[in-house]
Amino acid sequence: MIRMGARFPAIRLNRGLVAVSAALLLVACAGTPTPQATTDKDSGFSMPAAAEVIAAGYENIAEKYLEPMPIREIGTEGLRGLGAIDPAIAIEIGKEEVRLTDNGQEIAREALPKDGDAYGWALLTARASQAARGWSEEMRRASPEKIYEAVFDGMLTELDIYSRYSGREEAQRNRARRDGFGGIGVRFRQKGDVTEVYRITPGTPAAKADLKVGDVIVSADGVALKGLPARQIVKLLRGPIDTSVRLRLKRESRPEGWSLNLVRRHIVPVTVSHTVKDGIIYAAVASFNQKTADSVKKAILTAKAEAKVPLKGMVMDLRGNPGGLLRQSVKLANLFLTQGHIITTRGRHPDSVHHYNADGHDILNGLPLVILIDGKSASAAEITAAALQDRGRAVVVGTSSYGKGSVQTVIRLPNDGELTITWSKLITPTGYTLHGLGVHPIVCTSSSAEIPTDSETRDPVLSGIGNEPYQADVLARWRRGGPLDEEERTRLRDTCPPERHDDAKDRDVARRIIEDRALYARALTYTSTTARADAAALE
Numbered sequence: 001m002i003r004m005g006a007r008f009p010a011i012r013l014n015r016g017l018v019a020v021s022a023a024l025l026l027v028a029c030a031g032t033p034t035p036q037a038t039t040d041k042d043s044g045f046s047m048p049a050a051a052e053v054i055a056a057g058y059e060n061i062a063e064k065y066l067e068p069m070p071i072r073e074i075g076t077e078g079l080r081g082l083g084a085i086d087p088a089i090a091i092e093i094g095k096e097e098v099r100l101t102d103n104g105q106e107i108a109r110e111a112l113p114k115d116g117d118a119y120g121w122a123l124l125t126a127r128a129s130q131a132a133r134g135w136s137e138e139m140r141r142a143s144p145e146k147i148y149e150a151v152f153d154g155m156l157t158e159l160d161i162y163s164r165y166s167g168r169e170e171a172q173r174n175r176a177r178r179d180g181f182g183g184i185g186v187r188f189r190q191k192g193d194v195t196e197v198y199r200i201t202p203g204t205p206a207a208k209a210d211l212k213v214g215d216v217i218v219s220a221d222g223v224a225l226k227g228l229p230a231r232q233i234v235k236l237l238r239g240p241i242d243t244s245v246r247l248r249l250k251r252e253s254r255p256e257g258w259s260l261n262l263v264r265r266h267i268v269p270v271t272v273s274h275t276v277k278d279g280i281i282y283a284a285v286a287s288f289n290q291k292t293a294d295s296v297k298k299a300i301l302t303a304k305a306e307a308k309v310p311l312k313g314m315v316m317d318l319r320g321n322p323g324g325l326l327r328q329s330v331k332l333a334n335l336f337l338t339q340g341h342i343i344t345t346r347g348r349h350p351d352s353v354h355h356y357n358a359d360g361h362d363i364l365n366g367l368p369l370v371i372l373i374d375g376k377s378a379s380a381a382e383i384t385a386a387a388l389q390d391r392g393r394a395v396v397v398g399t400s401s402y403g404k405g406s407v408q409t410v411i412r413l414p415n416d417g418e419l420t421i422t423w424s425k426l427i428t429p430t431g432y433t434l435h436g437l438g439v440h441p442i443v444c445t446s447s448s449a450e451i452p453t454d455s456e457t458r459d460p461v462l463s464g465i466g467n468e469p470y471q472a473d474v475l476a477r478w479r480r481g482g483p484l485d486e487e488e489r490t491r492l493r494d495t496c497p498p499e500r501h502d503d504a505k506d507r508d509v510a511r512r513i514i515e516d517r518a519l520y521a522r523a524l525t526y527t528s529t530t531a532r533a534d535a536a537a538l539e
Contacts, residue, residue, distance in 0.1 A: 081154020
């Protein structure tokens with residue numbers, strides 16, 4: 001065997017020069033092709049940049065993930081992730097060194113960094129990636145982003161399903177959903193080759209320019225939209241705030257078309273819609289972004305100002321809501337509470353531990369509040385529902401919720417990608433952990449519920465509110481606190497199995513409860529009594 005040694009250069013990171021003591025050895029057998037040198041200029045892959053990105057990931061997982069994760073384990077799985085690009089690439093970890101092989105042929109080796117050295121493991125990963133590019137055609141073709149994705153996906157295999165990596169473009173879309181973006185305030189759909197406006201956000205540049213639903217966008221900044229994929233059209237319409245975009249439009253009443261310039265403004269996606277019918281506010285919350293709580297508040301104030309009859313109460317529809325920003329769910333619950341605990345987050349990192357308490361005033365002034373949930377109500381939606389139920393402020397109707405009771409922190413990486421990692425669990429005011437369990441409705445509308453129903457009418461309202469001994473037992477077990485095994489969680493959730501509901505049935509049940517004050521008071525008293533008993537047991 002002929003050994004051809006080559007030393008890779010030391011890599012300078014933001015925190016200074018990081019030296020690697022052992023040379024990475026390139027190994028070639030007689031009769032095998034000599035590996036090609038891959039320069040940064042040729043490949044677009046920069047070892048310093050790669051090491052900085054990967055180090056940020058390793059370090060944050062080690063510091064912040066909910067469970068302790070040794071750097072050595074994270075780095076090992078990150079290295080093995082390279083096999084997702086080329087399955088012939090394999091990593092062998094020994095006691096003191098790591099070997100990189102291609103179809104069993106050793107192509108590189110290096111001494112292992114110290115177990116807790118995040119930067120050392122990141123440098124090792126970057127250098128191994130560079131070495132593999134010299135041998136593997138798949139690795140040579142892989143963009144830096146594809147390498148990051150492979151490494152992060154590899155290291156995340158040991159974490160929970162909610163921890164994930166998002167590349168630059170996906171991260172930009174995620175930030176736009178959470179925080180908003182520079183845009184004109186239109187949603188479009190494609191009908192064949194035609195790009196048609198189907199929604200306009202009030203108060204945005206598009207609304208002020210009198211665009212209409214059904215208008216056709218022919219071009220943006222001179223680029224014809226015909227035949228373009230939706231993602232490319234989005235890129236043309238969005239841009240930095242205060243920049244302009246020139247549109248060419250057509251309308252049925254103006255077939256000749258017209259052009260106009262629109263200045264992009266900060267747009268936050270709409271997550272709340274509301275109607276008022278017979279004195280009841282119906283507010284549907286699709287997800288939680290930076291404006292969700294304020295949007296619900298605005299909907300209530302608008303309903304109060306425009307009400308022609310006295311308001312009877314409110315239905316908050318959280319069905320199908322996948323969650324979103326934690327603080328927005330707390331802020332939403334706080335709209336209806338004057339005092340008391342809302343939620344606790346508890347993790348390993350000091351910054352993950354928070355106790356959120358109400359400090360506002362009840363915007364409904366005590367009017368009945370019913371919350372709708374289903375099997376797709378998750379995360380932030382569960383925080384709001386659990387807090388208002390546990391505090392005795394709302395009656396929850398529907399099915400068991402999803403049971404995503406963990407909190408993720410989002411780390412922005414040097415490549416503008418994002419690493420989302422689970423760092424805390426959610427604990428409700430009565431002390432139970434939401435994760436794997438979810439929220440139990442006081443009125444179950446699940447089609448396969450175990451709860452005994454009214455013998456004559458099979459009425460879910462009478463069954464849920466009237467069958468107090470059964471409900472008391474279920475809620476007491478649900479709110480017992482402490483860890484539950486999988487079998488016990490399944491038994492509890494089977495009392496009102498999670499289902500996806502999007503019809504009017506649950507809304508009709510909510511309306512009936514609001515309109516019958518005695519029924520509402522009975523349900524509320526029952527819920528709050530159980531909550532008080534559970535809270536007392538925790539003291």
